[in-house]
Every structure is written in structure tokens, then in C-alpha cells.
Amino acid sequence: MFEKALKGNNYYWIWLAFLGTFMAIGAFCYVRQYHYGLGLTGMSRDVSWGIYIAQFTYLVGVAAGGVMLVLPFYIHDYKVFGKITILGEFLAIAALLMCLTFIMVDLGQPLRVMNVILHPTPHSMLFWDMCVLNGYLFLNILCGWVILTAERKQVAPPKWIYPFVYLSIPFAISIHTVTAMLYCGLPGRHFWLSAIIAPRFLASAFAAGPALVVMAALVMKRVANFDPGKKAIDKVVTIIIYATLVNAFFVLLEFFVAFYSNIPGEKHALEYLYFGLVEHGHMYNNLVPFSWAFVVFCIVGVTLLSLPYTRHKNEFWLGAGCFSIFIALWFDKGVDFVLGGFVPSPLGAVVQYYPTLNEIMITIGVWSMGFFILTVLYKIALGVEREIEA
Amino acid sequence: MDKKRREFLKIAGISTLAGLGGTAVIDRLATGASPARARAAYEINSLSPAGQPKEKGPAKAAAKTSQRLGLVIDMRKFNANPGLAEKCIKTCDFLHNIPHFNNKKDEVKWVWLTGYENAFQEHSHYYRNETLEKNQVLLLCNQCDDPPCVRACPTKATFKAKNGIVAQDYHRCIGCRFCMAACPYGSRSFNWRDPRGGLDMKHINPEYPTRMRGVVEKCTMCVERVGIGKLPACVEATGDTKAMIFGDLNDANSEIRKFLKENYTIQRKPSLGTHPSVFYIV
Ligand code: SF4
Ligand code: SF4
Numbered sequence: 001m002f003e004k005a006l007k008g009n010n011y012y013w014i015w016l017a018f019l020g021t022f023m024a025i026g027a028f029c030y031v032r033q034y035h036y037g038l039g040l041t042g043m044s045r046d047v048s049w050g051i052y053i054a055q056f057t058y059l060v061g062v063a064a065g066g067v068m069l070v071l072p073f074y075i076h077d078y079k080v081f082g083k084i085t086i087l088g089e090f091l092a093i094a095a096l097l098m099c100l101t102f103i104m105v106d107l108g109q110p111l112r113v114m115n116v117i118l119h120p121t122p123h124s125m126l127f128w129d130m131c132v133l134n135g136y137l138f139l140n141i142l143c144g145w146v147i148l149t150a151e152r153k154q155v156a157p158p159k160w161i162y163p164f165v166y167l168s169i170p171f172a173i174s175i176h177t178v179t180a181m182l183y184c185g186l187p188g189r190h191f192w193l194s195a196i197i198a199p200r201f202l203a204s205a206f207a208a209g210p211a212l213v214v215m216a217a218l219v220m221k222r223v224a225n226f227d228p229g230k231k232a233i234d235k236v237v238t239i240i241i242y243a244t245l246v247n248a249f250f251v252l253l254e255f256f257v258a259f260y261s262n263i264p265g266e267k268h269a270l271e272y273l274y275f276g277l278v279e280h281g282h283m284y285n286n287l288v289p290f291s292w293a294f295v296v297f298c299i300v301g302v303t304l305l306s307l308p309y310t311r312h313k314n315e316f317w318l319g320a321g322c323f324s325i326f327i328a329l330w331f332d333k334g335v336d337f338v339l340g341g342f343v344p345s346p347l348g349a350v351v352q353y354y355p356t357l358n359e360i361m362i363t364i365g366v367w368s369m370g371f372f373i374l375t376v377l378y379k380i381a382l383g384v385e386r387e388i389e390a
Numbered sequence: 391m392d393k394k395r396r397e398f399l400k401i402a403g404i405s406t407l408a409g410l411g412g413t414a415v416i417d418r419l420a421t422g423a424s425p426a427r428a429r430a431a432y433e434i435n436s437l438s439p440a441g442q443p444k445e446k447g448p449a450k451a452a453a454k455t456s457q458r459l460g461l462v463i464d465m466r467k468f469n470a471n472p473g474l475a476e477k478c479i480k481t482c483d484f485l486h487n488i489p490h491f492n493n494k495k496d497e498v499k500w501v502w503l504t505g506y507e508n509a510f511q512e513h514s515h516y517y518r519n520e521t522l523e524k525n526q527v528l529l530l531c532n533q534c535d536d537p538p539c540v541r542a543c544p545t546k547a548t549f550k551a552k553n554g555i556v557a558q559d560y561h562r563c564i565g566c567r568f569c570m571a572a573c574p575y576g577s578r579s580f581n582w583r584d585p586r587g588g589l590d591m592k593h594i595n596p597e598y599p600t601r602m603r604g605v606v607e608k609c610t611m612c613v614e615r616v617g618i619g620k621l622p623a624c625v626e627a628t629g630d631t632k633a634m635i636f637g638d639l640n641d642a643n644s645e646i647r648k649f650l651k652e653n654y655t656i657q658r659k660p661s662l663g664t665h666p667s668v669f670y671i672v
């Protein structure tokens with residue numbers, strides 16, 4: 001089926017070349033980092049994880065979000081989603097490959113990564129995260145491929161695939177739950193030590209993943225005449241709105257607990273993220289713009305998606321709404337969540353983190369790789385669709 | 391080292407079982423406690439003697455060890471002997487080939503001085519007396535009895551040795567820095583770049599390996615010296631000032647236990663349940 005990815009118009013190739021350029025720059029920057037060490041990043045003793053792990057966390061959500069397109073179709077027999085479930089599955093594959101790459105570029109000794117398997121350690125959440133991420137990746141590749149092949153031959157998918165499809169649903173939940181557990185089980189990190197981290201992650205995942213699918217579907221409608229159906233898009237948008245609101249609700253709960261209890265440790269990270277923290281007369285507030293951008297884009301996104309005019313009449317506004325949500329949740333999870341957890345440090349110091357150019361280029365490179373894979377996979381899915389229609 | 395590794399694997403095996411839910415069974419086997427006693431095992435922290443966990447929660451990463459080496463750091467003695475703390479730090483830095491870079495971002499440190507308000511955040515900082523206002527506190531890894539760093543490490547590169555020391559295997563570490571996020575005391579450092587660039591290679595201690603970039607390290611309570619019956623280097627550096635007392639916390643007759651019995655000591659962040667093996671008099 002790969003041959004379908006090899007035939008495309010000029011826009012297709014220009015887009016791939018554009019992504020390929022950034023992948024090459026990212027790869028070059030990674031070689032530099034590999035030879036020097038992670039000192040080429042902005043990370044330090046106090047902020048020991050940076051944008052790599054933040055992207056990883058966000059993209060696990062995007063991967064898990066794909067399940068919102070799979071579940072209604074397979075569990076509730078919601079036929080309207082027939083055309084977009086494959087988009088959800090392929091999105092999960094691309095997002096998971098990005099996640100694994102972000103983990104790899106973050107490792108100090110990447111060549112030793114097999115030690116996680118050679119010395120399995122069940123009490124480490126990272127071990128379980130590795131298991132569920134790879135499991136979910138495998139399930140999505142398997143299900144996506146088998147179902148698409150069946151579709152191409154215009155036969156029903158083989159019966160044996162269904163257990164795997166059903167299994168992929170709890171797996172989607174588990175990848176984000178276990179990723180939340182990386183953070184929420186650490187003593188002494190107040191911002192992360194909260195039982196609603198996992199549900200909050202899931203809520204934002206169920207908004208971010210589908211938002212990306214809607215954007216992709218709108219683009220494909222323009223450039224490739226792919227029509228997922230108005231009703232399907234409309235349902236997905238409803239899911240996105242609810243999930244965004246639930247996430248906002250969880251964030252407000254965090255604020256309530258911190259500020260009503262008035263426990264300094266609970267408040268510090270939120271103060272740092274939203275208002276800035278003063279230490280020894282110096283104001284530390286480099287993440288404040290991101291936090292408020294999260295708030296603003298959430299409001300803008302939900303508004304655009306809810307108003308009948310912007311939702312139904314004009315696809316540009318619909319896309320803009322989805323983009324707002326996607327980027328808002330990126331500010332929240334792809335920037336704030338991980339970085340905020342390190343402030344203040346265990347010794348009460350406020351250390352601000354700024355990614356270096358090299359680090360940013362690697363990050364962009366990995367994102368480009370993800371979009372490259374996503375484009376190729378969607379191209380294949382479209383090609384099959386076309387073939388059936390013809 | 392090989393033998394140590396094997397012992398460690400044994401511990402690790404037991405802890406794996408424990409992680410899978412066999413804690414209660416193992417504890418009962420180990421202590422010979424009756425079921426009633428084992429159920430009471432969930433008694434709250436404050437009912438058990440300070441720093442000596444009696445309660446057993448689920449999913450313990452590190453099995454209890456027969457020995458539990460610990461330290462008392464008597465800041466009164468350090469304050470009375472200016473320069474002593476610096477001497478300890480210098481000794482450790484040289485002995486363990488700790489690199490020094492001229493920027494905070496790449497910093498690696500095993501033992502250092504910091505303000506009381508940073509070291510003891512859970513204690514009141516209002517209207518401190520002059521001693522606390524003026525003097526700094528010596529910090530190093532607490533060698534926790536329930537170390538979160540060991541729990542978090544996905545490769546067992548950081549592990550609890552049989553004598554209770556939380557040790558580090560530089561050759562197994564993948565550099566994921568999960569342990570750094572997990573340590574609530576900021577005891578761990580990462581080699582952001584080649585540490586040899588921060589060392590005067592002509593004046594290094596050939597007996598201790600220099601590390602490679604991309605691995606985590608920390609104070610190991612001189613596991614390499616303690617194993618052959620020597621004192622930790624910083625303790626030795628304090629001479630007979632008694633500023634640091636080293637010993638086995640599980641041995642009721644040890645000097646350190648006698649000292650703890652006779653003096654009021656505090657630990658860092660005891661409420662987190664890590665059970666630090668380093669005690670302070672400030
Ligand atoms: S102080 Fe930190 S590094 Fe040392 S044993 Fe405790 S958790 Fe681990
Ligand atoms: S950085 Fe090394 S010691 Fe720390 S958790 Fe990862 S593998 Fe273990």
C-alpha cells in the first residue's frame with residue numbers, strides 16, 4: 001500500500017520537502033547534542049526536564065485522543081465515524097513515534113536505552129510507560145493496517161482483529177494514565193502531586209487529538225476532495241468542546257485547592273505560572289505569557305466552536321477554533337505543566353528555564369518528522385478511499 | 391563489585407515481588423509477625439520511632455536491609471570550627487573527582503552548604519535566632535530508607551545496597567533523569583557535558599573513576615570506602631571534632647544510636663515518608 005504515498009501532486013511534494021528540511025536541520029542539531037551532551041540544552045540541575053519531555057507529555061495526549069474517534073464507531077456502532085476512525089488510528093501512530101523520539105533525544109545515554117528492557121523494573125513508572133506506549137503503537141499499526149487492507153479489498157475486516165481493536169481502547173486510556181503517573185507519584189513536587197492529573201490529562205487529550213484530526217480533515221477536504229461528512233465533523237467538535245471544558249474545570253479545581261487551603265507549597269507553582277514568583281526581590285515570570293495564552297485561546301476556541309455561525313457556516317472559523325484549542329492545550333501541557341513542576345526547586349530556589357536554539361531546532365525537527373509520517377499515512381488512507389470510489 | 395551486584399540483584403528480586411503485591415507476605419516471613427501485627431502495619435508514621443519506619447505501605451521499591459548506615463551532622467560543631475565544612479567539601483570533591491564548571495547550569499555537586507531556610511523548608515523561618523540566620527547547613531544525599539529515586543529509576547542504576555546506602559551504577563544509567571525529578575531533596579546531579587572538562591586532569595584521584603557525560607551522580611556515602619571498613623571521607627575530614635557521626639542506625643548499641651538517644655535531632659522533610667538516614671542538629 002506504500003506505493004500510494006509515492007504519487008502526489010506538487011503541493012504534496014512541496015509540503016513533504018518543507019518538513020524534510022526541518023527534519024534534516026533537527027537531525028544535524030541532534031548530532032551536535034549527541035557529541036557535546038545535554039549541556040547544549042537549557043536544562044539544569046534544578047530544571048532537569050525541558051521541552052523534550054513536555055512535548056512527549058503533550059503528544060501522548062494527542063495519541064490517546066485518537067481513541068475518541070475509534071470508540072464511538074466500534075463500541076457504539078456509530079456509523080457516521082466510519083471514514084474518520086482510520087484518521088484517529090493513524091494520528092496515534094504518528095504521535096507515538098514522536099513521543100518515543102522525544103524520549104530518545106532526552107536521554108543522556110541513548111545507546112543504553114535497552115537497559116529498560118534488560119533490567120525490567122516494575123516499581124518504576126517509566127518501565128510501565130514504555131510497555132503501554134509500545135503496546136499502543138503496535139495495536140494501532142496492526143488495526144490500522146488490517147482494516148485498511150480489508151477496506152481496499154472491499155471485504156469486511158477479519159474477525160480476529162476485533163479483540164485488538166477493543167483492546168486498543170483501554171490502552172489509549174492507559175498510556176495517558178501511566179504518563180500522568182510519571183509525575184503525580186513523586187513526593188515533594190506539589191504541583192504534580194495531585195490525583196486529578198490523570199483525568200486532567202485525559203480531558204485535554206480528548207480535545208487536542210480530535211482537534212488535530214478536524215484540522216487535518218478540513219485541509220484534506222480542500223486539497224484532496226476528501227469528505228468525512230458534515231455530521232461526523234460536527235460530532236467531533238462537540239467532543240472537543242466538552243473535553244476542553246472539563247480540562248478547564250480541572251484547572252480551576254487545582255486553583256481552588258491551592259489558594260483556599262493557602263498551603264504555600266501548593267500555591268507556588270501556580271503563582272509562578274500565572275502571576276510570577278518573587279524571590280529575593282527578583283520577579284520570575286517567564287511562563288506567565290504561556291499560561292494566559294492558554295486561558296485566552298481556550299476561551300477563543302470554545303467560542304468559535306460553539307457559535308452557530310463560526311461552527312457551521314464557515315470552515316475557516318471552524319479550523320481556527322480547532323487550532324485555538326490545539327495550541328491552548330499545548331501551552332498548558334506542552335509548556336507549563338512540566339516546567340512549572342520544577343519551580344520552586346526542592347531547595348526552594350526559583351530557576352527559570354529557557355530552551356536553547358539547538359534544543360528548539362531538535363524539537364521542531366521531531367514535530368516535522370511526526371507531521372511527515374502523518375501526511376504519508378493519511379495519503380495512503382486517502383488513496384485507498386479513492387480506489388474504492390473509482 | 392560483582393558480589394555486591396549479586397546481592398543487589400537478590401534485593402531487587404525481592405522488591406520486585408513486593409512490587410507485585412507480595413509485601414505483606416514477605417514482611418510476615420521476614421519479621422515472623424502474626425497476621426494481627428501485620429495488619430497493624432499500616433499504623434501512621436508518628437507512632438513509629440523517628441526515622442525508623444515500622445509501617446509498611448504497598449509497592450516498596452527497596453527492601454529493608456540488615457544494616458542501615460547513617461549520619462548525624464552536628465552544625466553546632468561546624469559553626470564552632472569555621473572552615474571545617476569547606477574542608478569536608480574539598481575532600482569529597484577531590485576524592486570523587488567532582489567537576490567544576492563556571493556556570494550554574496552545568497553544576498555537579500555531592501555535598502554543599504546552603505541556608506537553613508532552603509535546607510529545612512518545613513520548619514518555621516520566622517524570627518530565627520542568630521545562629522540559624524548566620525550559618526549555613528551542610529547538605530548531602532540522605533540515603534533515604536525508602537528512597538523515591540530508587541523507586542523511580544527504570545533500570546535499577548540507582549539502587550539500595552545491603553548496608554542501606556543508595557548507590558549508583560554509572561555504567562547502567564541511561565540518563566533519563568527520572569530520579570532527579572523524584573528526589574525531594576535536590577541531591578542529584580546530571581553530567582550535562584563531559585565532566586573531564588571541569589577537572590584538572592593532572593590532579594585527579596586515580597582511585598575513583600571519572601564519569602562520562604549523560605549519567606546521574608550523587609553522594610554515595612563513600613560506598614567504596616565504607617565497604618572496606620573506612621569512614622566516609624567527609625566524616626574522616628572532621629577529625630575528632632565530632633561534627634559528623636557515622637554508624638549503623640539498625641544497631642542499637644552503635645555510637646550514632648546513642649547520640650540520637652541523647653540529643654534532639656531533626657531530619658529534612660520527614661513528612662514525605664522517605665525516612666532519611668541523615669540527621670541534623672542545627
Ligand atoms: S536524598 Fe534523594 S538521592 Fe538521596 S536517597 Fe533520598 S531520594 Fe535518593
Ligand atoms: S537517570 Fe540513571 S539513575 Fe536516574 S532514573 Fe534514569 S537510569 Fe536511573
Ligand code: SF4
Pocket residue numbers: 481482483486500501530608609610611612622623624625
Ligand atoms: S559521604 Fe563521601 S560521598 Fe558523601 S559527601 Fe561525604 S565524602 Fe562525599
